[in-house]
Amino acid sequence: MGDPVYRYMMIIVACVALLLGLQVPNFIDQYQKRVDAHLREVTVNLRPFQAIADKYFAGDLNKLIALHRGSLEKPLQEEGSALEQMLQRKLRFEADMAALQASLPTKAFRVLFNGDREMIDETLGQFSYNVPMNRDALLFGAGFAFSLLLMLEGLLALTRRLTRRLRATRGTA
Secondary structure, eight states: OOOHHHHHHHHHHHHHHHHHHHHHHHHHHHHHHHHHHHHHHHHHHHHHHHHHHHHHHTTOHHHHHHHHHTOSSHHHHHHHHHHHHHHHHHHHHHHHHHHTSSOHHHHHHHHHHHOOHHHHHHHHHTOOOOOOOSHHHHHHHHHHHHHHHHHHHHHHHHHHHHHHHHHHHHHHO
């Protein structure tokens, strides 16, 4: 029938894995909202500069940046650097938002292996744990729990097999 302690431990592992798996869609959602908020903010901050670029440079912000950087005045050069940093930040957030327009597993993989470090750190710092009860979260949580249990069972089976072989080898020697 099996060891009751073993069964209860596997139930506890399954429950913990399910709860952890439910947090992944929650984290991805909070990450995406944070990226979107920062994108909106930097877009608003760039709006006056974009209006100047529209008026004098056919909308090319890089030409406005080059004008500032090429100035003989140090404050204007530094302003050009600051403007370039804002533009790069906007482009970074736009690329991240475009990449997040995908399925949940693709988003999770993207954030885990190629997420914006600043946004990941901010999201972790402000993360609010909750248990979302939507289809994606439940499927992801169940899949995570099942995968973890399957790996754990496989490792335990491998350990038992290796232990039996070791005992058999010692017994024949």
